Amino acid sequence: MKSLTSRRARAIVVAVAAGSLALTGCSENKGSNSGKDSKKDQKEASTQSKAVTYADAAASTGPAEEVTGAKSGGTIQVYQEAGLSHLDPGQIYVSDAGQVANLLFRGLTNFEEDGKGNVSVVGDLATDSGKSSEGGKTWTFTLKDGIEDENGNAITSADIRHSVERLYAEFIFDGPTYLQTWLSGAKYREALPDGGFGKKHLPDSVLETPDAKTVVFHFDTARPDLPQTLAMPGYSVVTEKTDTKAKYDKAPVSTGPYKIAEYKVGKTLKLVKNEKWDPKTDSVRHQYVDGFNFDFGVTESTQTKRLIADQGAAKSAIQFTGGVDATQIQDVISTPEVNKRTIKGYQPYVMTLTFNLDRVKNKTVRDAVTYAINSKSLIAGEGGAYGGDVAPNLFAPTLPGYEATYDPYGRLKTPSGNIAKAKELLKDVPASEKKLVFAYGNTEQGQKRKVAIEDALSKVGIDVVSKEIDSASYYEQIGKLKNPYDMYVSGWGQDWPSPGTVVTPIYDGDQVADGAPNYSHIDDPKVQELIKKALGQEPTEAAATWKEAQHYILEKINPGAPLWYTKQFQLYGSNIGGARYSTESSYIDVTRLFLKS
Numbered sequence: 045m046k047s048l049t050s051r052r053a054r055a056i057v058v059a060v061a062a063g064s065l066a067l068t069g070c071s072e073n074k075g076s077n078s079g080k081d082s083k084k085d086q087k088e089a090s091t092q093s094k095a096v097t098y099a100d101a102a103a104s105t106g107p108a109e110e111v112t113g114a115k116s117g118g119t120i121q122v123y124q125e126a127g128l129s130h131l132d133p134g135q136i137y138v139s140d141a142g143q144v145a146n147l148l149f150r151g152l153t154n155f156e157e158d159g160k161g162n163v164s165v166v167g168d169l170a171t172d173s174g175k176s177s178e179g180g181k182t183w184t185f186t187l188k189d190g191i192e193d194e195n196g197n198a199i200t201s202a203d204i205r206h207s208v209e210r211l212y213a214e215f216i217f218d219g220p221t222y223l224q225t226w227l228s229g230a231k232y233r234e235a236l237p238d239g240g241f242g243k244k245h246l247p248d249s250v251l252e253t254p255d256a257k258t259v260v261f262h263f264d265t266a267r268p269d270l271p272q273t274l275a276m277p278g279y280s281v282v283t284e285k286t287d288t289k290a291k292y293d294k295a296p297v298s299t300g301p302y303k304i305a306e307y308k309v310g311k312t313l314k315l316v317k318n319e320k321w322d323p324k325t326d327s328v329r330h331q332y333v334d335g336f337n338f339d340f341g342v343t344e345s346t347q348t349k350r351l352i353a354d355q356g357a358a359k360s361a362i363q364f365t366g367g368v369d370a371t372q373i374q375d376v377i378s379t380p381e382v383n384k385r386t387i388k389g390y391q392p393y394v395m396t397l398t399f400n401l402d403r404v405k406n407k408t409v410r411d412a413v414t415y416a417i418n419s420k421s422l423i424a425g426e427g428g429a430y431g432g433d434v435a436p437n438l439f440a441p442t443l444p445g446y447e448a449t450y451d452p453y454g455r456l457k458t459p460s461g462n463i464a465k466a467k468e469l470l471k472d473v474p475a476s477e478k479k480l481v482f483a484y485g486n487t488e489q490g491q492k493r494k495v496a497i498e499d500a501l502s503k504v505g506i507d508v509v510s511k512e513i514d515s516a517s518y519y520e521q522i523g524k525l526k527n528p529y530d531m532y533v534s535g536w537g538q539d540w541p542s543p544g545t546v547v548t549p550i551y552d553g554d555q556v557a558d559g560a561p562n563y564s565h566i567d568d569p570k571v572q573e574l575i576k577k578a579l580g581q582e583p584t585e586a587a588a589t590w591k592e593a594q595h596y597i598l599e600k601i602n603p604g605a606p607l608w609y610t611k612q613f614q615l616y617g618s619n620i621g622g623a624r625y626s627t628e629s630s631y632i633d634v635t636r637l638f639l640k641s
Contacts, residue, residue, distance in 0.1 A: 096540055097164040098174070098271055099156070104167030107323040111622040111636045114332050118639035120620070121361035122338040123347040125487050127310035127516035132293040133207075133280035134216040137561070138519055140365040142277045143634055146329070147315060147336065149280035150299040152185050152204065152259070153271045155628045156328050163628060165271040166327050169199060169281060169299075170259075173271040180266030185259045192320045193283050194298040201253035206284040209246060213239025215290040217559035218520055220278040222549070226263055227251065230554040241289070265580075272540045301331040310516055313338035332622070332638035338364070343488050345369040351615040352382055359619040360639055365631050368613045369488075370427040376615060377430075387632050389612050389625040392442040392537030394435050394546075395422075396604035397497070398522075398563045403530045406477050407602060408469050411453070413480075413531070414605035416466035418500040420459040423608050425492030432608035434459045438546070438594050440609050445543045445587050445594075452599050455606060466504040479507040483522060483529040485515035493533055523559050534563050535610065537630070542583070543590035548575055551597055564603035570596055 128141050133149050136142055146154075154168035165173040170185040177184070191199045210216060211224050212233050221232070227250050228235040236246060245251075252260035261270065273279065286297040294307065303318040316335040323331065348369040350358040368376050368386070376382050397417055399410050419434045426432050433441075436451035454462055470478060482497055484490040490512075498508045511529060513521045522532045538545040549555055552575055553567030571593060578589035597603065614632055616623050621640045626633035 096155075096272060097162075099164045099166045099172065101167065101172040103156075103164065104170070104172050104327050105324075106326040108327050108330055108635075111330065111332070111638065113621055113640075114330070114636075114638045115621070115640065116332050116638070118333050118360060119335045119337055120333050120637060120639065121357050121617075122336050122364050123342045123350070123361055123366065124338055124340050124364045125343055125347075125366055125515070126485070126518075127340045128313070129516050129518075129520055130218060130293055131296050131304075131307075132216070133219075133277055133282060133296070134211050135218040135293060136277040136280075137219050139629065139631070143364060143629060143631060144313075145277035145280060146300070146629070146635055147302045148296065148298045148300045148304070149277065150191070150326075151274055151276070151280040153275040154328050155272075155275050157626065157628055157633075159624050161627055165275055168275070168326070168328070169204075174274075176268070176270075180268045181263050183261045183263075183267070183270050187257045187259070188325050190322055191299065191325050192322075193281075193286065194303045194318045194320050195286060196320055197283050197285050199281060199283065199299065200256040201259050202256070203281055203283045204259045205245065205251060205253050206240060206287065207279070207281045208251060209236055209240025210282060210287060210289075211239070212236040213241065213289070215239075218523065219559075220273075220276055221555070221557075221560065223273055223279060225554070226267055227261070269540070269542070276539060301326070301329050302335065305335070310340055312340065329635045330638075332636075343369075345371065345488060348372045348376070348615060351385070351617060352376065352379075354382075354385075354618050359617040362616040362620055362623070362632055362637070363614045364634075366614070368427065368430070368615050370425055370431060370492075373427050373430050373613070382615070385616055385618060385620075385623075387612070387614050387616070387623055387625040388430075389627065389630065390442060391610040391612050391630040392440050393535040393610040393630070394438055394440045394537070395432070395533060395535045395607045395610060396435075396438070397531055397607055398534045398604040399531050399602070400527065400529055400563075401565050401601075401603060402525075404480065406473065409473060409477055409480075410602045410605075412466040412469040412473075412504060413501060413506065414453045414602060415458075415462040415469065416500050416504045416506070417605050417607065418459075418461045418496055419455060419607050421496040421500065422493060425489065425496060426608070426610070427613060430611060430613045432610045435606040435609045437606055438598055438604075439543065440537060442541070443538050443543060443546065444541050444583075445590055447591070450595070452595075453605070461500050461503075463503055470505055475507075478505060479509065480530040481509045481511055481528065483511050483513050483527075483532040485518045486512045487515045490515065497533075519561075520559070522563050523561070525556070525558050525565065532563070533607070534604070536561065543594070544575075544578060544586070547571075547578075547590055547593050547597075551575075551593070551603065566597070566601060566603045568597075568601055571601070 130136055130141055150168045152170045153165050156166045157163045171188050175184045224232040298318045301321045302315040305316040306314040314337055344366045347363055423432050434455050436455040439446045484494045494510050501508050536550050549561045551566050553572050555562040556565050556567050574593040578586040619640050621638045622636040624633050
């Protein structure tokens, strides 16, 4: 799901590697290209499974291609319901913070897209997307000249080293972990317990910085996905001089086109221009507007009402990661003047009712819940056909290897739930195992999901005890190994087109840790064996192994009931220019927005 532009020079087409961990994690919203024809939507979604290209230095040189009609000036109002759990790049693993990160931070690489589904990796801080040698085991990056953070500190290779090493520290617990595991193994923290803040550093045999401009990564096996990995927000640079460790989360330092002027956690965020950002060094981002004012706590229904009305400040407002409120979708699509102010697209996320396997140990109970759950009701709360399609399995239509007819629990035949089958499974299960604690976010969407889950499971004799969680820390709470919940709705999408970016992060036993996205705590020898096998194969060979892994996970273990594939449907004000759907972020593309007047 990444990026490219039309004027760019030569690009190197890359076979998408099987051995990819992942990001993108955990987001869920609305939208659809047709809203009615799911098969057509899914066919169009397959364009997001195109191979990403790796671009050269010419394609990585700024400034970014001008957006037609763009003007400078003004401030964009941003509506968002949930607050941000993190702003420290190393802690960013969910897409709302990822959207903000593209305005604030820069990494060695970034994704660039052309608006037609074509995506490339370009050099961001680096001069190009990276040069591999030794069969892909070694990757070398050269830093661009003239890049500074908002305080005027020049970015050097020492800052890149620091940005990687700090990820080994205990205070970084919520971000991606696979660069670290690729470099130092599953127990990477043991390799650098103080995160590089002391005298010890990673050896040159792992991470080498021979001069101020050069960074070299050494792996024990080929890592062809590295340029895509480094484009994730979680690997953005944190300069050594400005790092305040755990406090950095509340006051990070910018290297992107905007910087933080004011931040009241969970309430407001004000971004203004970063005068130290040089457009000549950036081939992706623009700095058309003077800033962004975020208001948190604005429900999707309120956002939608304001944007439909299109009065005052709402004319210059956008939905950030929220979508059109389900109850107001008809008001939007039936009014041409409003409908033309929407962006629509298939997201890569599969929403699942994830089981905590440490607590829900009886597979019969998990299977019964999977049969009983009402996907149709849940999707209605997301906007019906505009919000998503029934998910029969764990691979989204945007993913290579997607099997549209693979439906082991009959989700497509009985989208409202197979009550009889669930009751049959539960007939000999003791009452104590039929009482399940369900965690949900304190948003309008969370409330709708709670009602749908309780209604479906009560029909088969399951006693659901619902517990509300603050939405800003939702994934942090369910990501705790000792969390007190039996089940929770979670979403995951590939970070680029590879099944490895789904299976590895959420079903790998090595990812069972606080803050890791293995929310079910699945740790199965057979799954581990299949993951290891796939990671050692070429993508075409690995496809069959990933398929086998999904079938085994879903049928033999069932760590989560597949619920729905998500779609995006967002609304923006009439004074917003440059709006388009980003296949990379699955939301409005924030890198190119401007105000018309």
